[in-house]
Amino acid sequence: MDFLKDVGRKIEETAEDFFYFFSRPTLAERLVITGALVGTAAGFTAYLFIRLINFLSDWTISILPKSMSFWHYAGYLFFPALGVFLGYVLIRFLCPEAQGHGAEVLSILPEKSPWMSARIASVKLIASALTIGLGGSAGQEGPVIQIGGATASFLGKYLRVSDEDIRVLISAGAAAGLGASFGAPLAAVFFIMEVTLKDFASSLFSSIVIASVSGAVTSRLLMGDVDFVVGLTYTWSKPSDLLVYALVGLLCAPLGILYRMAIEKVEAYCAREKSPASSYLFPILGGILVGEIALFYPEVMGTGKKIVDAAFMGGLSGFRMGIVAFAKIAATALTLGTGGSGGAFMPAIFIGAVAGSSLSGVLGHLFAGAALARGSFAVAGTASVITSSYRAPITGIIMALEMSRDYGIVMPVMATCAISLVVASSVERSRVSSREKCYIPK
Numbered sequence: 001m002d003f004l005k006d007v008g009r010k011i012e013e014t015a016e017d018f019f020y021f022f023s024r025p026t027l028a029e030r031l032v033i034t035g036a037l038v039g040t041a042a043g044f045t046a047y048l049f050i051r052l053i054n055f056l057s058d059w060t061i062s063i064l065p066k067s068m069s070f071w072h073y074a075g076y077l078f079f080p081a082l083g084v085f086l087g088y089v090l091i092r093f094l095c096p097e098a099q100g101h102g103a104e105v106l107s108i109l110p111e112k113s114p115w116m117s118a119r120i121a122s123v124k125l126i127a128s129a130l131t132i133g134l135g136g137s138a139g140q141e142g143p144v145i146q147i148g149g150a151t152a153s154f155l156g157k158y159l160r161v162s163d164e165d166i167r168v169l170i171s172a173g174a175a176a177g178l179g180a181s182f183g184a185p186l187a188a189v190f191f192i193m194e195v196t197l198k199d200f201a202s203s204l205f206s207s208i209v210i211a212s213v214s215g216a217v218t219s220r221l222l223m224g225d226v227d228f229v230v231g232l233t234y235t236w237s238k239p240s241d242l243l244v245y246a247l248v249g250l251l252c253a254p255l256g257i258l259y260r261m262a263i264e265k266v267e268a269y270c271a272r273e274k275s276p277a278s279s280y281l282f283p284i285l286g287g288i289l290v291g292e293i294a295l296f297y298p299e300v301m302g303t304g305k306k307i308v309d310a311a312f313m314g315g316l317s318g319f320r321m322g323i324v325a326f327a328k329i330a331a332t333a334l335t336l337g338t339g340g341s342g343g344a345f346m347p348a349i350f351i352g353a354v355a356g357s358s359l360s361g362v363l364g365h366l367f368a369g370a371a372l373a374r375g376s377f378a379v380a381g382t383a384s385v386i387t388s389s390y391r392a393p394i395t396g397i398i399m400a401l402e403m404s405r406d407y408g409i410v411m412p413v414m415a416t417c418a419i420s421l422v423v424a425s426s427v428e429r430s431r432v433s434s435r436e437k438c439y440i441p442k
Helices: 002-023 027-067 069-094 118-133 141-158 163-182 185-196 205-223 241-272 278-296 305-312 319-337 345-366 374-390 393-404 410-438
Strands: none
Touching: 027 069, 027 118, 027 141, 027 163, 027 205, 069 118, 069 278, 118 141, 141 163, 141 205, 141 345, 163 185, 163 205, 163 393, 185 205, 185 393, 241 278, 241 319, 241 345, 241 374, 241 410, 278 319, 305 345, 305 374, 305 393, 319 345, 345 374, 345 393, 374 393, 374 410, 393 410
16 A cells, blocks of 8 residues: 555646646746747748748849840849848848848947847848848858847747846847758857857757757758758778878868958948948948959859758869868958948858868869878868868767768868867967057057
C-alpha cells in the first residue's frame, strides 16, 4: 500500500509541475516558448520575402532585358537606380531607424526603452525587396533579421520581459531570421553570439537556439530543397593539403577587409557630402553605377544565391570569377553605402565563393598532386571572407560548412579561417597604428 501511495504522490506532483509549467512558467521557460514562436514567424516571413525578391527580379533582371532590346541596356541602368532610390526614400521618410545592414540590430535600440517597433520590420522588408529585387547588390538576411527582432520585441511585451532581457530576446529573433535565410541554424546562433552579443555565456542561450532552429525548419518546410545546396562530399587526404587551404585564406582574407572598408568609405563620403539635393542624388547615382557594372558582370545583381550554389557545386572557375569578386565588392558598396536597403552578410559569402572558385584553377594546377575538388575552394573562400570581414572565425567555419552541408573538410576550413583571422588582425593593428601616428595633440 505504501508503494501505491508513493506512486500516486509522484503522479500528483508530476501533474502539478506540468500544469504549473503551462500556467505560470518561469522567465527562462517563457523565453524558450517565445523563441519557438519568433522562429516560426521569422521563417514564414523569410519565405515571403525571398519569394517577393524572386518575383521582382524575374521581371527586372530576366524577362524585360530579354524580351525587349531597349531594356537590354537601359533596364540594367534604370532598375537598380530605381530600387536603391525607392529603398532610401521609404526608410528616410517612414522609418529612419531601419537604416543599416541588419547585423547591428541591437545598436538601433534606444537606451532608455530598448523595444523595436513593428514599423521597422515592415518598412525594412518593402525597402529591401525593392532594392534587391530591382537589381541592387545586397543580401536578404538583413531585413529578415530585423523582422525577427521586431517580432521578438512584440511578444516580449506580452510576456513582461524586462528591459535588460529584451535585448537578448531580440537577438533570438535576429538568429531566427538569419537561420531562416540560409537554412543554417547553428551558424546563425554563433553569428549572433559572436558578432552581435559578443557573449558565448548568455543565460538565454536556449532561447536563441530554439528560435534559430524554428526559423530554419519553418523556412525549409515552405521552400523545400530547391533553395538549398545538396549535401557535398569533399575530402582531403594528406596533411600537406592544409597548406593549400591556408593559401586560400591568405589570398581571400584581403577581399573581406577590402569589402568592409569599401562600404564604410562610401557611407562616410555620402554622410560627409550630404545636402538636401545630394541625399537623393547619391542613391540614384549609386544604382546607375551598379547597373553599369552589371552590364559587364550581371552576376553582381541581387543576392547572388544561385552563383554561390554553383560555386559550391564546383561549377565555376577561371580568372573571370576573380574579377566578379571585385565587381561584387564595388556593387555592394555602391548599393548599401549610398542608401540602399539590404544585408551585407550574403555579399560576403558571394565574394568568398567566387574568389575561391577563381583560385581553384591556379592552385589546382600548382598542387596537382593534392587532387582537391574545385568546389571545396569555394567553401574555404567563403569561410575566409566571413572571418576577415566580420572578425568572426567561428561563424565563418560553421556557416561555410552548414551551407554546403559538407563536414568532410572541417579541418582545412579551420586552417583557412585561422590564417584569415591573422591577416585581418594584422591589417587592423596597422590601421590603428597609422591613425595614432597621424594624430597630433594640441
